[in-house]
Amino acid sequence: MTAAAVAADTWREAVGAALAEGFTFFEWLGVVDEVGRADVLRVVVVLRHLERPAEIRRLSTEVPRDGGSLDSLRDLVAGAAWHEREAAEMFGLTFAGGDARRLLLASEFEGAPLRKDAVLGARTALAWPGAKEPGESAASPAARGAQAPSRRRMVPPGVPDPAVWGDRDPEAGPASPDEVAESAVGGRVRRRLGAGRRG
């Protein structure tokens, strides 16, 4: 099921038209951070028809990652306000005419935690239990870094490569969001665990 692409400035009209067609059940509104593919946040809304449950209307639009803004749907669907408040605080976009209060995050929290370049900074200092291979223990030579440097090691998702974020060469300047996001996907990569990561 693909989503019908809608221009951001006709977002309200497109949703209003779907509601007028009878797709009055607001199922959810969500956001996808497209960093690495495009410098946009994709906002998706899913509406259903109560008499024709098999039918589904999925609309999507794109707003810029920096300072993106979209018209609020809360005067069309009151329940959309909660979804918009969560989307706004988690992804760092604004809904014009929406409820500006936060839904889940504390008022002093900074940043947009569900963006793909949001890193789990505190974890860069912890040893990840999943770094060991089957048959390894904390005391085995491989776990202490004695294996060949070319060996692909498992790294945890959400924790960026120290060479990109953390121990980055200060002269290189801060890494771009797509570099940070790409380095934090986790999985098996050709990367030496930094000396600072092991205690």
Added chain:
Amino acid sequence: MSDHGTIALIEPACTSCMVCARECPAWCITIDSHTEPIPDLPPGARERTRNVLDRFEIDWSLCMYCGICVEECPFDALAWEPQHTAAAPSAVLLRHGMDELTGPSPA
């Protein structure tokens, strides 16, 4: 899924594959294992090894009981148990090893 109390380790089924420790969002599972040659192979057979589990530890002070480890285990070596994890006077005592995790009710 209804008996969401604590998580038990079914040790004979565990192959030390590390999948649970890698999938755990709370980083609360610690596994140590080593490899051992399989004994009693027929004469002339290629020497093979298997993983032997040395330590399987869940830190219940970190675990959020999401059940991802139970879902992800390819060998069904982790299972929900109806009784709840016992309280402890200090966080260190909430690190349960194989003795506690394979505990009372065998699956």
